[in-house]
Structure formats: structure tokens, C-alpha cells
Amino acid sequence: RHHCMVSPHSLEVEVQGEEGETHANTAFFGRRHGSQLEFIPKRNVWVPILIGLLSISATILFVLWAQTYDLPAQRGALTPASIFASTPSARMLEAHSRFLSSKPHVAGSPRDYETALYVRDIFKENGMPQAKIVEFKVLLTYPVRRSIAIQREGWVQELDLDETTVPGDNCTASPHAIPTFNSYSPSGFVTSHVVYANYGRPEDFKLLVDMGFNLTGKIAIVRYGKLFRGLKVMVAQEHGIAAVLIYSDPSDDGFERGPVYPDGPWRPGSSVQRGSAQFLSIYPGDPLTPGYPSIEGMPRTTGENL
Numbered sequence: 001r002h003h004c005m006v007s008p009h010s011l012e013v014e015v016q017g018e019e020g021e022t023h024a025n026t027a028f029f030g031r032r033h034g035s036q037l038e039f040i041p042k043r044n045v046w047v048p049i050l051i052g053l054l055s056i057s058a059t060i061l062f063v064l065w066a067q068t069y070d071l072p073a074q075r076g077a078l079t080p081a082s083i084f085a086s087t088p089s090a091r092m093l094e095a096h097s098r099f100l101s102s103k104p105h106v107a108g109s110p111r112d113y114e115t116a117l118y119v120r121d122i123f124k125e126n127g128m129p130q131a132k133i134v135e136f137k138v139l140l141t142y143p144v145r146r147s148i149a150i151q152r153e154g155w156v157q158e159l160d161l162d163e164t165t166v167p168g169d170n171c172t173a174s175p176h177a178i179p180t181f182n183s184y185s186p187s188g189f190v191t192s193h194v195v196y197a198n199y200g201r202p203e204d205f206k207l208l209v210d211m212g213f214n215l216t217g218k219i220a221i222v223r224y225g226k227l228f229r230g231l232k233v234m235v236a237q238e239h240g241i242a243a244v245l246i247y248s249d250p251s252d253d254g255f256e257r258g259p260v261y262p263d264g265p266w267r268p269g270s271s272v273q274r275g276s277a278q279f280l281s282i283y284p285g286d287p288l289t290p291g292y293p294s295i296e297g298m299p300r301t302t303g304e305n306l
Contacts, residue, residue, distance in 0.1 A: 096122070099115075099118060100115055100118070100119075101171075102171075103174070103176060104174065104176050104177055104178050106142075106178050107138075107140055108138075108140045111176075116133055117133065120132065120133055136286070136293065136294040136295060137294050137295070137296075138285075138286035138288070138289075138294045139286060139287055139288045140183065141183050141184055141185065142183075143178075143179045143181040146161060146179065146180075146181055147161070148161065148245070151191070160270075161179070161180050161272075162179075162180070162270075163177075163180065163268075163270045163271055163272060164268070164269075164270045166261065166262055166268070167262075168262065169262065178274060180272040180274065181274065182229060182246070182274065182275055182276060182277040183275070183276045183277065183278070184230075184276055184277050184278045184287070185277050188243070190219060190242045190243040192217050192218050192219045192242055192243070193218055193219070194218065194219050194220075194221055195208065195213060195215060195218045195219070195220050195221070195241075196220075196221050196222075197220045197221070197222045197236070198222065198223065199222060199223055199224075199225055199226040199227060199232070200220065200222030200223075200227060200232030200233075200235060200236060200244070200246070201226055201227050201232075201235065202235050204222075205235055205236065205238075205239045208239075209239070215239045215240050215241055216240035217240065217241075217242045218240075218241055218242065219241070219242060219243045219244070219245065220236045220241045220243070220244045220245070221244075221245045221247065222236070222244060222245070222246055222247075223246070223247055223248065223249040223252065224246055224247070224248050224249070224252065224253075224273060225249070225252050225253075228280060229246055229273075229275055229276070229277055230276055230277045230278045230279050230280050231279070231280065231281060232244065232246060233277045233279075234279045234281075234282075244277075246273075247272075248267055248271065248272070248273055250267075250269070253266055253267045254266055254267045254268075254269065255269065287301075288300045288301050289301075
């Protein structure tokens with residue numbers, strides 16, 4: 001697994017996607033401006049009464065709030081740090097997590113917008129009335145078709161790119177599950193020999209070059225870990241690689257480490273990571289607006305940097 005080698009087999013990789021300007025929805029909140037209370041001159045007898053009533057009301061509200069968030073009064077003096085640390089309720093956290101993770105919500109999708117609305121409303125219900133949805137126009141990619149096949153002397157074997165379902169876990173059987181792909185992967189069709197490049201780090205490709213391998217036009221197979229996936233692709237591209245396949249090695253996070261899900265915490269055999277193949281060290285964020293927020297009025301490229 002740790003040796004570099006070139007396979008005599010040819011691997012055919014086809015990736016077709018669609019890209020477009022999509023509104024990615026993000027919920028955020030601003031600072032809440034306090035209201036101003038105009039006091040009556042001191043000679044008015046209602047002033048101390050009003051102050052007393054306000055103090056009593058504030059005390060009652062705090063006690064109710066503390067009970068709601070599992071902060072019993074018998075805990076003694078509360079500091080800002082203890083309040084902050086004790087505020088989360090396990091029951092509420094579970095409810096929020098269950099809603100947000102119950103369905104796929106890839107950026108720019110209708111479900112993504114639903115989760116943004118949900119978070120905004122939760123902020124408003126918890127004393128942040130200025131929480132709102134702000135739209136960013138960014139370039140996103142979505143898979144249309146993808147296929148991988150092994151070819152050798154007239155023999156072709158199509159590889160399965162779908163994950164197996166886990167009994168009792170409806171998410172693994174969802175028809176809305178995002179297909180296995182990495183965003184910002186360009187559309188293309190490549191047939192070439194395969195080279196294994198370990199973790200796809202600069203030193204891994206350097207070792208191949210030092211061993212005398214010609215990497216130009218090859219398909220590199222690398223495993224997850226040690227380096228962000230987008231940078232693996234960037235390093236491969238710098239060495240003339242035509243396509244990159246990234247997989248999760250069982251020795252890193254699979255059955256070689258222990259029981260796999262649902263019997264344990266490790267990755268099942270057919271599980272595939274999803275993420276971005278973006279060159280984060282060059283273009284973090286929206287690649288069409290490098291260095292600027294993706295809002296109206298900002299300078300945008302026409303895609304020549306992609």
C-alpha cells in the first residue's frame with residue numbers, strides 16, 4: 001500500500017457535471033440595538049416603583065430562562081462563563097441536529113434554503129430579531145453523470161460508484177442522496193494508465209519522478225489524509241496528471257481500525273467522502289470572486305482562472 005507503482009491496466013474515467021451561478025444561502029445575525037428608557041424626574045414617586053417592577057420582572061424572566069436551559073438556582077453564583085457553558089440543552093441540540101442532518105442539503109439546493117430559514121428562525125426566537133438571510137451568488141457544480149471502468153485487452157469492467165445501504169439508517173437509502181463526487185471537478189473523459197501516488201503529497205509525486213516514472217497524462221490514484229483533497233489534485237496537475245481518483249483507505253479510517261458503522265465508528269467499505277476539489281491555497285471561497293465577497297458590485301472573473 002505504501003509503495004509507488006504503475007499499473008499496466010488502463011482506467012477510463014468519465015465525469016460530466018453542470019455549473020452555474022447559484023444562490024448559496026447563509027444565515028447570520030447582527031447586533032441587537034437596545035431600547036432606550038426615558039426616566040421620569042426624581043420628584044415623581046412612580047420612578048422607584050417602576051424600577052422595582054422592572055427588577056422583579058427581570059428576575060422572573062431569568063429564573064424561567066434558567067429552568068428552560070437546565071440552570072437550576074441551587075447551582076450557586078453564576079458567572080458569564082458558567083452561563084455560556086451551561087446554556088446548551090442536550091434535548092434541544094439533538095432536535096436541531098436531527099432536523100439539519102435529516103436530509104441532504106448541498107449548497108444552493110432547496111433543502112439548503114430550508115436549513116438557512118430554520119437557523120434564522122431559531123436565532124430570532126432566542127433574542128436576535130435582526131437575524132436574516134443574505135444571498136451570495138457563487139459558482140457551484142453538481143454531478144450529472146460519472147463512471148469509472150477498468151480496461152485491459154478488450155476486457156472492460158464497470159465499477160460501482162454507489163454506496164450500499166445500512167439497515168435501519170434511512171439516510172443511506174435516501175433517493176435525494178448526493179451522488180459520489182467532489183465539487184469543482186471539471187467535466188472530462190480520460191483513458192490512461194494508472195499510477196498510485198500514496199497520499200498525493202508533493203513528496204509522493206517527487207518520489208515517482210525520482211524513480212523515473214513519466215506521469216504526463218496518467219490517472220493518479222491517491223488516498224485521503226495528510227493533505228486537503230483539492231491540494232492533492234493541484235499537486236497532481238502540476239506533475240502533468242490527467243485525472244485523479246481519491247479513496248478512503250481502510251488502514252486510515254476503515255475496517256482495519258475497528259468495527260465499521262453501524263457496529264462501530266469507522267467508515268464502511270463502500271462509503272465515499274464528498275467535498276471540494278478546490279485549490280484552497282489559491283482561490284478560497286467562490287472562484288469567480290477571488291479576494292472579494294460574492295455579492296453584487298464585486299469584480300468577477302469570466303472563468304479563465306478555473
